[in-house]
Amino acid sequence: MSASLQDPSLTVPAPPKGEPRGSIGIARNLGLVIALVVLCIVGVVTAGDRFASTDNVLTILRLATVTGIVAVGMTFVITGGGIDLSVGAIVALSSVWATTTGTQAMADNIGWVAMVFSAILVGAACGAINGLLVAYGRIVPFIATLAMLASARGLAEVIADRKTQIIRNQGFTDFFAAEPLGIPVIVIIFALVTVAGWFLLNRTTFGRRTFAVGGNPEAARLAGIKVQRHTVYLYTLLGTTCGIAAVMLMSRTTTGSSTHGTLLELDVIAAVVIGGTLLSGGRGTIIGTLFGVLIFMTLTNVFTLNNLSTSTQNVAKGVIIVIAVLLQQRIANRKT
Amino acid sequence: MSHPSAPLLEMRGIVKKFPGVRALDGVDLVVRAGEVHCLLGQNGAGKSTLIKVLAGAHGVDEGTILWEGEPVSFANPQAALATGIATIYQELDLVDGLSVADNIYLGHESARGGITRDATMNRKARELLARLGHSEIRPTREVGSLSAAGKQIVSMARALSRDARIIVMDEPSAVLDPDEVDGLFRVVDDLRASGTAVIYISHRLDEIRRIGDRLTVLKDGATVAGDLSAKDTPTAELITLMTGRTVSSVYPRRTIPLPATAPVLSVDGLARVGEFSDISFDLRPGEIIGLAGLVGAGRSEIVETIYGARRASAGSVTVDGRALRNGSVDTAVRAGLGLCPEERKSQGLILDDAVYRNVSLASISRFSRFGVSTDDAEKQAAHEAARSVDIRPDAPERIIRTLSGGNQQKAVLARWLLRSCKVLLLDEPTRGVDVGARAEIYALIRQLADSGVALLVVSSDIDEVLGLSDRILVIADGAVVHDGPSEAIDAGGVLDRIIASHEHTASPTEQKGEVA
Numbered sequence: 001m002s003a004s005l006q007d008p009s010l011t012v013p014a015p016p017k018g019e020p021r022g023s024i025g026i027a028r029n030l031g032l033v034i035a036l037v038v039l040c041i042v043g044v045v046t047a048g049d050r051f052a053s054t055d056n057v058l059t060i061l062r063l064a065t066v067t068g069i070v071a072v073g074m075t076f077v078i079t080g081g082g083i084d085l086s087v088g089a090i091v092a093l094s095s096v097w098a099t100t101t102g103t104q105a106m107a108d109n110i111g112w113v114a115m116v117f118s119a120i121l122v123g124a125a126c127g128a129i130n131g132l133l134v135a136y137g138r139i140v141p142f143i144a145t146l147a148m149l150a151s152a153r154g155l156a157e158v159i160a161d162r163k164t165q166i167i168r169n170q171g172f173t174d175f176f177a178a179e180p181l182g183i184p185v186i187v188i189i190f191a192l193v194t195v196a197g198w199f200l201l202n203r204t205t206f207g208r209r210t211f212a213v214g215g216n217p218e219a220a221r222l223a224g225i226k227v228q229r230h231t232v233y234l235y236t237l238l239g240t241t242c243g244i245a246a247v248m249l250m251s252r253t254t255t256g257s258s259t260h261g262t263l264l265e266l267d268v269i270a271a272v273v274i275g276g277t278l279l280s281g282g283r284g285t286i287i288g289t290l291f292g293v294l295i296f297m298t299l300t301n302v303f304t305l306n307n308l309s310t311s312t313q314n315v316a317k318g319v320i321i322v323i324a325v326l327l328q329q330r331i332a333n334r335k336t
Numbered sequence: 337m338s339h340p341s342a343p344l345l346e347m348r349g350i351v352k353k354f355p356g357v358r359a360l361d362g363v364d365l366v367v368r369a370g371e372v373h374c375l376l377g378q379n380g381a382g383k384s385t386l387i388k389v390l391a392g393a394h395g396v397d398e399g400t401i402l403w404e405g406e407p408v409s410f411a412n413p414q415a416a417l418a419t420g421i422a423t424i425y426q427e428l429d430l431v432d433g434l435s436v437a438d439n440i441y442l443g444h445e446s447a448r449g450g451i452t453r454d455a456t457m458n459r460k461a462r463e464l465l466a467r468l469g470h471s472e473i474r475p476t477r478e479v480g481s482l483s484a485a486g487k488q489i490v491s492m493a494r495a496l497s498r499d500a501r502i503i504v505m506d507e508p509s510a511v512l513d514p515d516e517v518d519g520l521f522r523v524v525d526d527l528r529a530s531g532t533a534v535i536y537i538s539h540r541l542d543e544i545r546r547i548g549d550r551l552t553v554l555k556d557g558a559t560v561a562g563d564l565s566a567k568d569t570p571t572a573e574l575i576t577l578m579t580g581r582t583v584s585s586v587y588p589r590r591t592i593p594l595p596a597t598a599p600v601l602s603v604d605g606l607a608r609v610g611e612f613s614d615i616s617f618d619l620r621p622g623e624i625i626g627l628a629g630l631v632g633a634g635r636s637e638i639v640e641t642i643y644g645a646r647r648a649s650a651g652s653v654t655v656d657g658r659a660l661r662n663g664s665v666d667t668a669v670r671a672g673l674g675l676c677p678e679e680r681k682s683q684g685l686i687l688d689d690a691v692y693r694n695v696s697l698a699s700i701s702r703f704s705r706f707g708v709s710t711d712d713a714e715k716q717a718a719h720e721a722a723r724s725v726d727i728r729p730d731a732p733e734r735i736i737r738t739l740s741g742g743n744q745q746k747a748v749l750a751r752w753l754l755r756s757c758k759v760l761l762l763d764e765p766t767r768g769v770d771v772g773a774r775a776e777i778y779a780l781i782r783q784l785a786d787s788g789v790a791l792l793v794v795s796s797d798i799d800e801v802l803g804l805s806d807r808i809l810v811i812a813d814g815a816v817v818h819d820g821p822s823e824a825i826d827a828g829g830v831l832d833r834i835i836a837s838h839e840h841t842a843s844p845t846e847q848k849g850e851v852a
């Protein structure tokens with residue numbers, strides 16, 4: 001038994017400092033890199049310069065912002081052993097709340113950030129409710145967030161009266177339409193959220209405890225971690241990213257609508273899972289999630305450039321999910 | 337070694353109730369600084385609950401806890417850790433996805449403004465691991481990739497990292513090999529010398545004699561003796577204290593002669609490439625055959641192949657004259673075979689389900705009409721079966737996870753009783769079962785045999801195999817090296833035959849060890 005513990009590296013007591021739990025390891029993400037490269041090759045072959053242009057790359061990234069930002073939050077919740085089905089509904093409610101005539105009037109008075117803040121606040125509040133229901137109400141996450149899905153979208157419809165709300169505030173549209181150094185602001189925000197998420201998950205006590213809470217909640221509790229409170233934080237964090245994503249969607253469409261983010265939860269969860277985050281909790285990677293999102297968006301883009309229908313895209317998405325997960329398992333098995 | 341100092345920890349009249357049971361019913365425990373205090377008791381005596389109370393994972397319903405003479409309460413794990421009690425759990429409470437250092441410092445990470453200082457933690461973790469004599473475990477390694485023993489070391493490093501005044505060790509040696517146990521004892525000695533108290537829980541009397549200063553004996557949730565000398569108290573006295581009776585004849589002898597009937601199970605030339613070869617024997621109704629051998633000799637593989645859980649590469653299994661389909665558990669069960677697997681928790685039980693459902697699991701079809709189960713009949717029959725094997729507490733609705741090892745094993749036996757099977761395969765029937773409950777299981781096995789069930793028993797405890805069975809097959813390296821009546825051979829003879837069959841065998845000392 002002790003033989004298995006023998007490790008030649010014991011004579012070299014200088015491990016790479018702070019190796020981040022393999023979340024950045026090339027091997028672990030190899031399947032994803034391959035998938036993305038293959039997609040890009042298909043794109044170049046079938047669509048040529050229409051695919052391989054700066055404009056098209058920016059289009060992909062712009063489309064990726066909403067799914068991508070929510071996926072960062074979702075990575076935390078899934079790593080922490082939960083799931084959230086209500087993200088699309090929260091995005092809709094946030095977008096509606098932030099674009100009512102009331103909020104827009106307030107924005108005209110004190111500045112457009114009022115709209116941004118109200119979207120984020122609404123998102124965070126919905127997330128906190130999810131977290132409280134799961135942690136203290138002891139409702140299974142699947143059910144608690146299913147309830148939130150129904151009620152948040154319902155509330156959005158009530159508030160918007162099922163009408164699309166047009167954003168009239170010029171400051172808001174101007175700010176988010178800007179492209180400093182040729183890069184759209186919303187893409188920059190996406191990048192910032194991703195980097196912040198990576199840092200939070202891999203370099204802070206909060207992140208460390210997220211792995212523990214998802215991997216072995218009893219061990220976490222016995223180690224003195226307040227598991228319930230942490231769970232509330234995780235869902236609130238995800239709600240916050242939903243609020244930010246709502247702002248991205250509002251700026252892209254210049255509307256708030258109760259139909260925004262329909263079925264967003266499926267894309268987000270799929271992206272997180274094909275990225276390598278375990279649905280059972282305890283293992284998660286922001287880098288993987290980023291790849292998952294990019295793969296999905298590039299796929300959509302390649303299909304659109306080739307004039308293929310959304311239905312075909314959905315079939316391909318399903319296939320991609322299965323292939324990516326199979327590849328990941330294959331690689332993970334080879335390593336152990 | 338005597339310590340006249342005032343007690344560091346004093347627990348008086350501790351009562352902890354769970355729905356329907358008093359898990360702790362009057363526990364007294366006095367621990368002084370700088371002593372190794374052993375806690376002895378059967379499974380189900382309340383040791384695990386007591387540990388959870390000490391760790392702040394369970395609150396107490398009655399009783400007082402004094403820390404250095406001052407009343408304290410451990411409302412949550414943080415409070416217990418802050419007071420100075422760290423616990424090494426038996427069920428390794430580690431997070432697989434995190435690194436070794438992260439696990440050691442989980443909950444008290446070295447961080448500045450919430451940002452972890454990995455380099456510091458890795459360095460300190462390396463020092464702790466070196467102190468435990470395991471500098472080969474890299475702090476950055478993922479805990480999930482470590483062996484059970486490696487994980488145990490990490491658990492210990494974690495407890496040490498807390499700078500605790502009392503360290504509770506729950507069967508720390510269970511997954512360690514002899515060298516590693518020596519290392520563990522060195523650490524315990526260091527801790528004692530530095531004034532730290534250790535509460536040491538173990539089934540193994542020899543360890544308690546070696547390392548312990550004083551001991552407390554628990555039985556049925558209450559302290560039956562405290563402040564005994566760990567070194568000098570006679571073994572017989574300890575066993576009597578733990579079980580409440582004197583252990584004389586543990587193995588019930590055959591009382592009715594074996595009827596001369598045709599074999600119910602015939603195994604002929606059974607083999608699996610790379611695991612075992614040419615296994616043949618006949619088992620008659622009412623007969624008990626024991627498979628003896630070292631861990632890894634292929635015993636479990638043989639049993640699982642007979643049961644159809646593995647596909648044989650050659651040979652046949654015949655029940656009542658009809659050959660079983662190779663590799664089909666379904667046929668085996670329908671022919672009347674039952675298996676109590678070695679890994680009770682992962683292979684034998686649905687841990688979060690009620691006792692009666694676990695008992696009725698193999699007979700569900702009997703209690704259903706057109707696939708719809710009739711719960712009442714099922715519950716009643718399962719309850720009767722559970723009673724006949726004396727599962728305690730007598731509460732069929734209880735979640736089986738909360739039962740002691742011995743009672744869980746009885747539930748598995750009850751399952752096959754209910755199904756009234758003809759041949760029962762028992763793989764390590766007393767693993768994780770304490771002395772008292774062991775005797776009950778032995779009696780139960782004998783009772784089954786007397787009622788005409790044929791039994792095949794596998795055990796690493798050679799005395800157990802010899803004591804239980806009518807006939808013994810000694811297995812070494814996947815082959816039968818001896819076959820004969822069990823009266824005609826003793827434990828030494830069995831070991832001799834194993835050793836003779838291959839020179840570089842594992843050390844035979846592994847075979848003895850546990851109390852009784």
